[in-house]
Structures are given as C-alpha cells and as structure tokens.
Amino acid sequence: MALPKRIIKETERLLADPAPGISATSHEDNLRYFDVVIAGPNQSPFQGGIFKLELFLPEEYPMSPPKVRFLTKIYHPNIDKLGRICLDILKDKWSPALQIRTVLLSVQALLSSPNPDDPLANDVAQHWKENENAAIQTAQEWTRKYATA
Amino acid sequence: MNGGITDPSDWPIEFKSLREIDSHLRCPICKELLRAAVVLQCSHNFCSECIRRHLDKESSCPACRVATSTSQIRRNVALDEIANNFGDCRSLLLSTLMEVVRPKPVAKPVSAPRFVKEESMDIDYDSPQQKRRRTSTRITNRTVNSSQDHADIAMSQVSLDDDKDEDFALSHHDSSPSRHKGKNVSRSTGPVLRSRSGRTEQTLSQSSQSSQADERYEPSISAKQEPTSDTVFDPFHGSAPASAQVLASLSSSTDITNSTTTMTVTSTASVPVTGPKLVACPICEKGIPEPYTNTHLDKFCLAGRTDPDYTLLYSLIIKQPASVIALYTKQGTSTRDVVPDTNSSLTKSGTPGRSVGFNSSNPASPARRSTMQWQPQSSSNGTVPKQPMFTPKSAAPEPTRIPKLTYSLLNDKQLRKKLQELGLPTNGDKTLMAKRHAEYTTIFNANCDSTRPKPVSELMKAMQVWERAYEKDLEVKESQRRILEQQQQTQRQIHAAKEAKRQAKKDAADAAAATIDSPEATPPSSQSSNGRSSSSTFVPNQANNNAVNVAIASASAFAHAAKYADEYAELIAEVRSRLQANKEKALAENNTTTTTAEPAPSTSSQ
Secondary structure (H helix, E strand, C coil): CCCCHHHHHHHHHHHHCCCCCEEEEECCCCCCEEEEEEECCCCCCCCCCEEEEEEECCCCCCCCCCEEEECCCCCECCECCCCEECCHHHCCCCCCCCCHHHHHHHHHHHHHCCCCCCCCCHHHHHHHHHCHHHHHHHHHHHHHHHCCC | CCCCCCCHHHCCCCCHHHHHHHHHCECCCCCCECCCEEECCCCCEEEHHHHHHHHHHCCECCCCCCECCHHHCEECHHHHHHHHHHHHHHHHHHHHHHHHHCCCCCCCCCCCCCCCCCHHHCCCCCCHHHHHHHHHHHHHHHHHHHHHHHHHHHHHHHCCCCCCCCCCCCHHHCCCCCHHHHHHHHHHCHHHHHHHHCCHHHHHHHHHHCCCHHHHCCCCCCCCCCCCCCCCCCCCCCCHHHHHHHHHHHHHCCCHHHHHHHHHHHHHHHCCCCCCCEEECCCCCCEEEHHHHHHHHHHHHCCCCCCCCHHHHHHHHHHCHHHHHHHHHHCCCCCCCCCHHHHHHHHHCCCCCHHHHHHCCCCCCHHHHCCCCCCCCCHHHCCCCCCCCCCCCCCCCCCCCCCCCCHHHCCHHHHHHHHHHHCCCCCCCHHHHHHHHHHHHHHHHHHHHCCCCCCHHHHHHHHHHHHHHHHHHHHHHHHHHHHHHHHHHHHHHHHHHHHHHHHHHHHHHHHHHHHHCCCCCHHHHHHHHHHHHHHHCCCCCHHHHHHHHHHHHHCHHHHHHHHHHHHHHHHHHHHHHHHHHHHHCCCCHHHHHHHHHCHHHHHHCC
C-alpha cells in the first residue's frame, strides 16, 4: 500500500517544526517506523534524561492508534519494564483526529504527571503511592543511570 | 517537489488568518482540504468519506468523542464550496503571495512562473492570458495590494484571539504548553509593522526563520535588483494576470464594485509617487525604472528590442486605472471574461464546473444551488453575462444512498445479488465480497455528499484500484504469515533442542551424582565446588550431542555455551573414567582423584 499523504505530511511537519523536547524521524527503509527521542520534562523526576522510544504506524493508521514503546529503561508507574505505555489515547481513547505529534506530547505529559492510580508497573505504582519521595528519587537515579547518554 | 502535499504552514507567518482558514478547511482525519464536507450534530466537520470510514469502526465524533452515527451525517454545502474553491485557487494565491512577501534578489531574470506545488497549477501561462497581460496587470497589482492590506488589518484583529490549536490537543494535553500559540502571538504583529516600514531585510530574515515553504515557492521571477522597497509592487510581475483573476474571483463573491473601489484607493497609495528608482538590468546594464524590470527583461532586453519610454508608460498607468476598472465593473456580476483561461484549463484538469465561485453573484440562491447539477461550461457561451453556469434540474432528488448491510446475516448468494445490483464484481469469498460492498457503500455515499460529485464510472475505477490494492495486501499478508510461520518453526526447533538439552543436563547431573556418590569424602567436595558448573553443561551421549548441534545452528548464545560444554565434556569424561577406574582400585582412589581434581579449577577460571 502506498504511504498515505497524511503520514508524509506528518513526517515533514515533525522535521520542519518539531515540538519542544521531542524529535521523531522515520526510518528510511520503513516510513511507518519512527525513532523518537523525548527529553525528560523540567520539574519532573525525569528531567535531564533523554528517552528513546519507537513508534510504529499500523496499516490502518489513522483509523487505529500508533504503537509506541519506550526503549530506554524508565521508572514510571504507567510504563512497564518492557517499555509499554499505559495511555488511554493509545488504546480505547484513540481518535483519528489525533496525530503523532499529539501522541508524543501526551507521552511527554505523562512523564510530568505519573498516575499511580492507573498503573501498569504495579510495584512502581505501589512504591509511588507508599513513599512518593523515595519513588521519585529512584526515578531520578534511573534517569541518571539509563537515560543520560 | 513533493507531490501536492499541502499544509496550513505553507502560508507565510505574516498571514496568520490564512493559516487559520486553511487549517479550518481541513478534515481533522485526513488533514486534506475537505472533500464533500459533512457536519455532525456536534458541529464538527469532516470529509464524508473519512467520517464514514471512522463511523464504521466507532460511533463517536473523532474531535469531541460525542456519540454519533452515520445517520447523523449532514451535508455542509457552503463549507464544501468554500473548501473546493479555496483548493482551486490555493496554490496560485500562495505563489502570488509569496512573491509579494518574500521578494528574492534575482538569480535568473527569465520569467515563466513555475509552480511546483499542486497539480492544479498546470495552468497554461503562455496561452491567451499572456495577451491579456497588459490590460489586467493594472488591476492585478492593486488587487494584490489591497488584499494584502486587508489581510494585514485582519491579522492585527485576529492576532488577539488564538484559541484554536490545529493540533487538537485533548483536555489532558493542556498541561503541556502548546508552542503553537506562543509562537503565533509573538510573531503576528511584527511582520505587519515591518512590511509597512518598507524594510525588506527584516522580511527576508523572517523568511529564513519560517518553514521551508518559501523555498518551495521561491518565485523564479521577481526581478527586483535590490530588495529595498517591498511594499512597491512590480506592475509587470510575471504571474500577475493569473493572480488578478484569482483575487478578483475571491473578492467578486460579494460585490465587485465595492472591492474595486478599495483597489483604486490603495493603488494610488502604493505606487511610489516620487517616481521610480532606476535599477541596472542584469543583462544589458541599462537603467530601468524598478517596477519595469520584468517587462524590460521579458519583452525587450531578451527579445533584443529597444525599450519604450518607461516614464510615459508609467504616467499612463497612473492615469488609467479608472477606465480599466470601469471595464472591469461593467462586466459586473460575471467576471467570466476575465477568467475563461483559468476556467478552461481547470476544467481540462479534471473537475467540471470549477468556475462556480466566479459566478456567485448570480441570482441562484445557495439553497437552490444545492439541488442543481454542475455542468461543465464552455467559455464560448460567455456572451450573456448573467446566464447561470449550471442548469437547474427541476426537482432533482438527492441521490439515494446505499443502505448499510449486516453482512453476517446474509449468505453468499444474497450478497452476490447485492453486488450485482450495484454493478460490482462478484468473485472472491464472502469476506472479500463484504469488504467490497462496504468499500463501495462508503465511497458512493460520500460521493452523494459532494457538491462536485464524480460520475459512477470514476467510482468504479476507484473500486478497481481498491481491488488491486486489496489483492496486493493479501499477498503481503500471506508472505508475512509465511515468514512468521517459519520463524515459529525455527523457534519450536530451538525449543525442542533446549528441551532435549535440559533432559541431557538432568541425565548428566544424575550420572554425575551417581558417580560422585562414591564412598570417598574429599574428591566430591572439590568436584562440587569447582566442577558443578561443568557437570551442568556436560553432554554425555550421542543424542545430546545432536541436540547441541541443533542449538549451535539455531542460536549463537547456545554456541558459546556448547563450546564450553565440549571442553568440559572432555575434561569430565576424563574425570569420570578415572573415577571409574578408581572404584575398581579402591586402594589407590585418594591419590588419583586429588590429581584429577586439580585441573578443574584452572579450566573454570578460563
């Protein structure tokens, strides 16, 4: 199947006018596969970290959501150790009016506001709920350890 | 050239309202200009086809998630017309605007405007338009100018309210600040002031900041030698006639007389009253009044002719606009005489009745118009100005849409019959037939919503394309499935090999344990501390050797382990044989085991 215009357009826009702290470039051999880098947002435990992600646009995109996964290890209640992300818009709340940029902005926002009440990594969420400061400290350590080049 | 990819960001940053208009005329799903615009109950607009495809899967509005269904789709005729006409003139308007906003110092003085953006730009510039140039240029520049002035005003008004984010951030994105907003607000006022002050330097630096759009639209003409007076318009600008038509067509929609009046006013203001500045021609180095550089190059310098007296022409132009405008206004409601070239060339490019927007002041009311049918208009009957361009089809019923089917309730035969009724092929299994029917239903019903419906034959062509894509897709899926199967098979083999190996380990451990259970006390302890790991990778019999071979072939990690296993195998075989011998020679056992146990630590430290 030919690449839909929309994907080409989004790819171009992401390159020409990237959202702050986010970069996404598609693979030359597979234009549906993107290498994503998100900078840890300020005032979050992930500040200073550079997080790598992969993003894949399935055949049905934009009718079905892109698949996004963290490649960098991260200590976050909504991201499990395989890098899978618990984010509603990547699942049942997907809308074709959303796009790569908005998805990545949402992921960035998720880093700023972890939600331990809707966990994916149960142990991390537990830690976050019981002792938030300690959990944040662990997250900072992990950021230093894994997310700084 | 990027194959007709258009985006709101194509518009220069100074024309923020144009960006807004552009983004509002786009479907949130496909991000293209709306095709057959429809509106839902929640007042969000989409392409008919896009929203139908979405509602096949989910029953909510993509923009606000309010529950909705196909039955709530309503045509939005006016919006569709706006989007269509905007699409028609978009690239022309854009290139004209770009030449105005970002005049580039000439590299190549040769004219012939090139537009690389869209297919609809295939307008033949060497055709009658060229002949008309002399009359229409005057209007042109004023139109451009006045429209820019309007746009400036509009911008300064709009710059305050900036709620709309084209990115459609959902509620929980709001925490992350939209960069879009900030950028627009900060920039929106600047350019206006700058362009008024007549400094191009700043405009140019702006152009380098903002997107690559300006590179794409880099006008190949624009013969300005020095970018010093960007508010002055080159009256003989290359694409002038075309822009005149487009802009005229834009403004004509309400009241042509009105807009021409503003044109006259701005025209006198925009032309440099102090007299034109002389500029050296890049070819013959003759001094030419700046606004005439293009004329000089196109018509005289390159053609090898002697230049006329520019000062004379110049004064003529200043005096003439009234008469030209009079001519323009006389044609009044139909500007057809000015536009037929655009008209015909656009019609040639595929869509009939593109000229609709030019005719908007004719008596047909919008409501009535919706029931009318477009007819491609020949420019030959353009003598009667007020003749409507489309003939009303009395009581033309809205084409009936194809009802959706519940495919699971139909058997093959019934489904085949349904397809036959629609004139679609009936080959393939039920899944294919159902998909084919669904696809056709979608595009047919979407076509019903269009104000420029395509003939059924074109839909059939689209179906053929779909058919081919589907087959190809199936092939791709089939090959992917095969690859996956192969992978699974090798995985199973690896698994089996692992299993065999585990069994072998167990055997080996048992065997080792059996041998270790020999009566002596000291050798087992040394064996257990140093040789435990070696005994666990030890592969004693033939079957297990095979398993190791498989493992070596399938996984490199295993190869590593197996390499050591071989080494240990030899070593431990030696140990075992000696132990065996020791059993028989019960007396000498202590001596032999201590000596055999010694090499073990050295190998494990390797």
